[in-house]
Amino acid sequence: MLYQRPRGVNDILPEEVGRWQQAEATFRDLCRVYNYEEIRTPIFEQTDLFVRTVGENTDIxxxxxxxxxxxxxxxxxxxxxxxxxxxxxxxxxHLQGQDPERLVKLYYLSPIFRYDRPQAGRYRQHHQVGAEAIGSPRPEVDAEIIQLSLTFFERLGLEEVTLLLNSVGCQQCRPQYVSALQEFVQPHLHQMCEDCQRRYETNPLRLLDCKNETCRQIMQQAPSMLDMLCDECATHFDRLQQTLDLLGIDYTIDPQIVRGLDYYTKTAFEFMAPGLGAQDSIGGGGRYDELIEQCGGPPTPAVGVGIGLERVLIAQQVAGAVEEVQPRQGVFVVTIGEQAWPEGLKLLTKLRAVGLKAEIDYRQRSVRAQLRYADSEGYQWAAILGEDELKQQSVTLRDMVSGQQESLPQSELITRLQVEDE
Ligand SMILES: [Zn+2]
Ligand SMILES: [Zn+2]
Structure with a gap:
């Protein structure tokens, strides 16, 4: 019986994994530069944690x-x-330590599991990178998280990412807005989709980002949260925009951006990449000043971002930002005859010990077959050991692209390859 992977999940195959590693390494390096430290939490949690924080009535x-x-x-x-x-x-x-105002900056790379209708860029196991800055109410920190994300996209060749920005208010000002929103929607409710009929009671903010065409038309006239922000939220939003201006970061204010989670306060943002159709959001985040208290901690302001790696990789493809040709690298040890075989194994070990990618033909086939194999596997060099080479303690180094060969002492091989490898 041949098994198949469960619906909605993917294998990431060796031929694709290079792009994953590149994206992950780029994110890690940026987090180092921005002084975020990695945290790895378990793949499962108590159910209640998600129910209480994300919100009982959210889609998630x-x-x-x-x-x-x-x-x-x-x-x-x-x-x-x-x-x-x-x-x-x-x-x-207790990562906050003794200083309640210290900025604790964490990042993660992790699979995320959602029972969702599978479609392009949307899988039941997908992967996210994310960063959280905990302990500061300052809008400059929101801007830092946004800048880190945009730099990540840029480094992956995504130049056309748009930043959509909104404020979803706080405990003080949001209830009033929600009432105004319900009041506006009430007369139109019978025309709206089933999901929205439900959301009207359970999660009214989500009425704003329904993808249904009729719902969207209606909601275009909806009142904007931005007109009803309390002073604190309004000041925060102003300062965030000033900071983004200062840093030369473009944005579009979009009052429909509410994100699908209950815990956001003040800043909410989303990143869109062109050409991804309905799934054009490649990440987003916002401030969650009330979440930590809700989890039993002291009142602690915080802001974060989550970025979907599958969608980023698709966006890279759409943008033509994928280097399809892997550069040649490494050295293939070619042995001729029984005597050369043990010497070949020793050389292989030495090459690997200094960090060079190296391989040998365990089938000990003909020289032609070995060279053909080295070529098809993308090796830059072949190091050939035969009878003559053994006698002279030398090795024949062949450039797999040009076919040029030269003889050099075995003792010089590694230094030579390390120079070429740089
Ligand atoms: Zn407010
Ligand atoms: Zn709807």
Whole structure:
């Protein structure tokens, strides 16, 4: 019986994994530069953590979580998003330390599990990179998170990413807005989609980002949160824009950006890449000044971002920012005859010990077959050991692209290859 992978999940194959590693390494390096430290939390959490933080009436909690009971009867849920587990770990491990205003900066790379209708860039296991800055209410920190994200996209060749910006207010000003929104929607509700009929009661802010065409038309006339922000939220939003201007970061204010999670306050933002159709959001985030208190910690302001790697990689393809040709590298040890074989194995070990990619033909085929194989596997060099070479303690180095060969002492081979490798 041949098994197939479950619906909605993917294998990432060796031929694709280079692009993944490149994106991950780029993100890690940026986090180092911006002084964020990596945190790795478990792949599952207590279900209640997500229900309480993300919100009972959000799409994620109400229909997308992978929830199961373990053998001890506990309800557990596979990592459904990145922020709640990070905050749980931050609190549980007292990462704030003694100084309540110290900025704690964390990042993660992690799979995320959502029971979603599979479509391009949207999988039941997808992968996110994310960063969280905990402990500061300052809009400059929101700008830092945004800048880090945009630099990440740029380094991956995504020059055309748009930043959509909004403020979703706070405990003080949002309830009033939600009432105004419901009041506006009420007379149109019968025309709106089933999801919106439900959201009207349970999660009215989500009415704003419904993808249904009729709903969108109606919501275009909806009142804007931005007109109803309290003084604190309005000042924060102004300062954020001033900071983005100062840093030369372009943005578009879009009052429809609400994100699908309950915990956002003040800043909410989303990054869009062109050419991804309905799935053009490649990441987003916002401020969550009330979440940490809600998780049982002291009131602590924080802001974060999550970026979907699958969508970033698709956007790279759309933007033509993918280097299809892998540069040749490494050295293939070619042995001729039985006597050369043990010497070949020793040379192979030495090459690998200094960090050079190196391989040998364990089938000990003909020289022609070995060279053909080295070529098809993308090696830059072949180091040939035969009877003559053994006698002279030399090696014949062949450039696999030009076919040029030269003889050099075995003792010089490694230095020579290391120079070429740079
Ligand atoms: Zn407010
Ligand atoms: Zn709708």
């Amino acid at each position: 909690v109400s229909k997308e979580m992978y929830t199961f009971e373990d053998r001890g009867g506990r309800s557990l849920t596979l990592r459904a998003e990145g922020t709640a587990p990070t905050i749980r770990a931050y609190l549980e491990n």
